[in-house]
Amino acid sequence: MPYITTPIYYVNDKPHIGHAYTTIACDVWARWQRLMGRETFFLTGTDEHGQKVQQSAEKAGISPQAFTDDVSQRFRDLANDLDISHDDFIRTTEPRHHQSAQAFWQKLVDAGAIYEGKYAGWYSVKDEQYFADNEIVNGKAPSGHAVEWLEEPSYFFRLSDYGDRLLKYIADNPDFIAPESRKNEVIAFIKDGLQDLSISRTSFNWGIKVPGDDKHVMYVWIEALSNYLTALGYPRNIEKFWPADVHVVGKDILRFHAVYWPAFLVSADLPLPKRIFAHGWWTNEGQKISKSLGNVIDPYDLIERYGLDPVRYFLLREIPFGNDGNFSKEAIKKRVNSDLANDYGNLCQRVLAMIVKNCDGRLSDCTPQTQDDSDFIAPLEQLPQEVDALMQKQAFHKVLELIWQHISNANRYIDAQAPWKLKKTDPVRMHAILSILVDAIRRVTFVTQPFMPNITAQIFQQLNTDSGNTSLSAGHKINQPVPLFQKIEGD
Ligand code: MSP
Numbered sequence: 001m002p003y004i005t006t007p008i009y010y011v012n013d014k015p016h017i018g019h020a021y022t023t024i025a026c027d028v029w030a031r032w033q034r035l036m037g038r039e040t041f042f043l044t045g046t047d048e049h050g051q052k053v054q055q056s057a058e059k060a061g062i063s064p065q066a067f068t069d070d071v072s073q074r075f076r077d078l079a080n081d082l083d084i085s086h087d088d089f090i091r092t093t094e095p096r097h098h099q100s101a102q103a104f105w106q107k108l109v110d111a112g113a114i115y116e117g118k119y120a121g122w123y124s125v126k127d128e129q130y131f132a133d134n135e136i137v138n139g140k141a142p143s144g145h146a147v148e149w150l151e152e153p154s155y156f157f158r159l160s161d162y163g164d165r166l167l168k169y170i171a172d173n174p175d176f177i178a179p180e181s182r183k184n185e186v187i188a189f190i191k192d193g194l195q196d197l198s199i200s201r202t203s204f205n206w207g208i209k210v211p212g213d214d215k216h217v218m219y220v221w222i223e224a225l226s227n228y229l230t231a232l233g234y235p236r237n238i239e240k241f242w243p244a245d246v247h248v249v250g251k252d253i254l255r256f257h258a259v260y261w262p263a264f265l266v267s268a269d270l271p272l273p274k275r276i277f278a279h280g281w282w283t284n285e286g287q288k289i290s291k292s293l294g295n296v297i298d299p300y301d302l303i304e305r306y307g308l309d310p311v312r313y314f315l316l317r318e319i320p321f322g323n324d325g326n327f328s329k330e331a332i333k334k335r336v337n338s339d340l341a342n343d344y345g346n347l348c349q350r351v352l353a354m355i356v357k358n359c360d361g362r363l364s365d366c367t368p369q370t371q372d373d374s375d376f377i378a379p380l381e382q383l384p385q386e387v388d389a390l391m392q393k394q395a396f397h398k399v400l401e402l403i404w405q406h407i408s409n410a411n412r413y414i415d416a417q418a419p420w421k422l423k424k425t426d427p428v429r430m431h432a433i434l435s436i437l438v439d440a441i442r443r444v445t446f447v448t449q450p451f452m453p454n455i456t457a458q459i460f461q462q463l464n465t466d467s468g469n470t471s472l473s474a475g476h477k478i479n480q481p482v483p484l485f486q487k488i489e490g491d
Contacts, residue, residue: 002033002040003241007249008047008090008227011071012056015078017282017289017297017315017327018250024312025279025321025396026248027084031450032391034085036384041241043231044079045090046072050128050220054206064206068093078299083308083453088231092208092224100230101223102211104268107235108157109211113267119154119198122147128220130198155200155210157222162263163194169262175275177258178394179322182251182278186258197260225261229270244273246394254278277394280324297327306488309452310336316396316451333488341485343407344444350414351437352462352481358423364431365474366439373436376413380406380443387447400451403444410440438478442468455484 006026009019023044030042048068057067072091079086090097108114121130126145141147167190170176170183177183200216201207207217228247232238249257257276265272284295302311314332317339319325355361368374383406390399414437422430441459446468449456460468462481 001241002030002038003232003244004029004033004040004042005228005244005247006044007247007253008045008092008224009075010050010052011046011048011068011075012052013291014071015075015299017299017302019075020078020082020299020311021282021315022248022250022279023079023084023086024082024315025394027082027086028312028316028396028450029246029248029391029394031085031453032387035446035449036388041088041232042086043088043090043228044075044084044086045088045227045231046075046092047220047224047227048072048091048093049207049217049223051125051201051204051206052128054204055125057206065093081303081308082299082312090227090231092227097223097227097230098208100234101208101218101226103235104226104229104264105218105222106211107268108264111267111269113158113161114155114199115158117154117156117196117198118151119156120149120151123150150203152202153216154198154202154219155213155216157197157199157260157264158267159194159197159260159263162266163190165266166190166259166262169272176272177254178275178277182254182322183258186254189255190259194259194263221256221260222264225256225264228273243271246275246277247273248277248279248394251278251280277322279321280319283324283326285328286326302332306332306336307486309455310340310485313340313400313451317400318397320397321394329491333491336485337487339404341487343404343411344448345483345485347407347410347414347437348441348459348462348484349481351434351441352478354419355434355438355478356480358427359431359434361477361479363435363438363472363474363476363478364428366432366435366471368436369429369432372413372417373432376409377436377440379409380440383443383447396451399447403448406440406444410437410444413437413440435474438463439471442472458482458484 004026006022026042030040033040053068054064057064060067076089079089119130121132122136123130124141124145124147127141127143131141131147135142136147167187170187177186199219199222200210201219202215205217207220208223210216210218228244229238232241247257254276262272283289284297287293287295289296314335317335318331368377386402387399417433419430419433442463445456445459460466462479463472464476464478465472
């Protein structure tokens with residue numbers, strides 16, 4: 001049964017557009033699955049251990065637990081404020097995760113995949129990652145963050161044993177990693193040779209203890225990744241939802257999900273997720289988003305300025321999912337005013353207002369009568385299946401493109417048929433045209449629901465129906481329309 005996950009978010013920072021983006025994309029996917037009648041599990045949450053968090057808490061003068069309680073709550077609030085329909089919100093500091101991560105670790109030990117050794121290398125606290133000599137750029141991590149030389153006893157995972165198996169798996173399962181360009185990066189990384197992975201630390205203690213060796217805490221990635229199992233109740237039977245249908249991640253954390261995680265799962269004798277999708281990064285008005293540049297986009301500012309549903313629409317429409325893209329006020333204004341207010345909003349408003357005004361708010365039969373009617377309405381019958389196929393590939397932008405083609409068709413149809421001209425001459429035909437248009441609005445709105453759950457609910461309210469799933473019969477009464485979208489003035 002469908003299972004989708006967001007990455008669990010670090011609590012050392014407040015939520016920004018990148019977090020909102022991933023979570024909204026997953027939400028659309030999950031809502032779609034439910035709309036198709038599939039029992040779905042959608043997981044998001046926060047990643048709360050590690051040295052960075054411990055240091056941030058110290059700086060704030062509070063305990064790591066109090067610190068994470070506070071920041072984690074902000075992510076939970078954001079999920080609610082973005083109308084995210086997650087089924088579970090996991091925190092890695094919860095007892096259920098401690099138990100599950102330790103059971104997972106033990107399973108790897110039993111499989112002979114973990115050994116004790118010593119780790120030495122350049123460590124970046126900010127990246128929570130060690131770097132080899134040849135990865136250091138001008139004395140810094142590739143990210144530009146400071147590094148320090150560290151040596152410590154550590155447990156290792158035998159990642160070097162898994163290269164060939166992973167390459168074979170990727171070749172045999174062409175949909176496993178997407179998009180294609182990212183898959184090629186992963187293949188190149190594996191072919192370069194995998195090193196065993198240091199998976200524990202003794203230099204800090206804000207983490208989950210290694211079973212049987214209290215001096216060590218688990219290195220944050222092995223523990224964090226296992227959250228996807230914790231939420232299903234691991235080590236109890238997780239077959240209902242495992243393997244996950246898709247882990248959605250940003251391109252920066254693909255390696256952890258497409259190399260380390262599958263290797264851990266193979267050694268724990270668990271099936272691999274069906275798909276890992278790496279999306280791109282947003283820039284702000286052409287610039288990389290960073291705290292030091294002061295150009296971090298706060299999702300709350302966007303919601304306040306443009307409204308929640310338009311923001312959800314924009315983020316998934318503006319750039320192909322998987323590509324990098326740029327946020328600009330000009331771009332979102334254009335989308336809101338043109339796609340939403342003009343194309344979709346006006347279509348609904350015009351059609352419903354004419355019915356209320358001229359037909360006492362009642363529909364007639366919406367069966368097509370002419371060739372033009374059939375040419376217009378027939379392709380809409382395939383829409384749910386077409387959307388379903390695109391959703392399986394996380395091609396959200398293509399879904400919206402397709403829906404908006406139908407909206408444009410509807411606007412062309414109304415202009416060509418000019419029902420307002422028939423008011424005196426042929427009111428029966430006018431009524432039929434308007435009723436066919438209502439049927440089209442119902443159909444496009446049905447598939448738009450996962451993207452814009454609030455606006456579509458309003459449209460269904462105006463259509464006086466709650467599901468949008470079945471056609472409206474002759475005589476059905478609709479409600480008075482009210483404008484759906486506010487045009488953006490200024491910048
Ligand atoms: N805690 C890890 C994930 C562990 S999953 C087992 C982590 N957290 S994070 O909070 O730093 O990042 C979460 C996600 O936000 C990543 O997928 C990252 O790609 C995404 N983004 C951060 N900045 C972004 C943009 N500017 N644009 C789009 N997504 C961005 O990594």
